[in-house]
Amino acid sequence: MPSLYDFAGGEEALHRLEDMFYNSVLKDSLLQPLFGAGQPQHVDHLTAFTASRSIHSGAWVRPSDQCPPAPGITEEQRQRFVELYMAAMDAVDLPDDEDFREAVRSHVEFGSKVAMQNSLAETDEELHPLREVPRWTWSRGN
Numbered sequence: 001m002p003s004l005y006d007f008a009g010g011e012e013a014l015h016r017l018e019d020m021f022y023n024s025v026l027k028d029s030l031l032q033p034l035f036g037a038g039q040p041q042h043v044d045h046l047t048a049f050t051a052s053r054s055i056h057s058g059a060w061v062r063p064s065d066q067c068p069p070a071p072g073i074t075e076e077q078r079q080r081f082v083e084l085y086m087a088a089m090d091a092v093d094l095p096d097d098e099d100f101r102e103a104v105r106s107h108v109e110f111g112s113k114v115a116m117q118n119s120l121a122e123t124d125e126e127l128h129p130l131r132e133v134p135r136w137t138w139s140r141g142n
Contacts, residue, residue, distance in 0.1 A: 004103055008094050011047065018046035021088035030080050034073065073119040078112045 008014060025031045026038045085108045089101070121127045 004100065007097070007100055013092070013094060014050050015043065015047045016092040017088055017094060018050060019043045020091050021085050022046060024084045024088060025081070028080065028084060030077055031084070034077060071119055073112075073116040075116070078116045081112050082108050 005011075005014070008017070022038065022043050025035055082105070086101070086105060089104065094100075118127050
């Protein structure tokens with residue numbers, strides 16, 4: 001069975017996805033305040049992060065220290081983040097396989113919940129324990 005990375009189309013496809021997603025976030029009135037004016041290197045960082053996660057099906061890799069956490073993410077912002085990510089998958093024509101899409105959605109839902117929890121944490125004890133990151137699998141039929 002191919003990895004999520006291979007099934008998506010490899011690094012080039014993930015770069016298109018992250019570029020589309022990041023540009024949509026920067027234009028979104030609800031999310032843009034969390035991202036500011038954006039950073040030119042952010043698409044490359046997102047691509048590398050997503051590629052690492054999808055190749056290893058859940059092995060955790062720390063995101064770049066150059067991307068500070070957003071302060072006080074709301075549930076509405078978290079849900080919009082997931083919505084825009086899934087819309088970006090459609091916009092760049094990633095595979096429309098139901099199991100593939102569910103695996104990606106599950107990954108983005110989890111990551112956005114961790115980001116929200118961490119953005120609201122006032123102490124180290126309130127931070128999400130990243131050692132408990134689940135593994136994302138999928139059951140491609142062939």
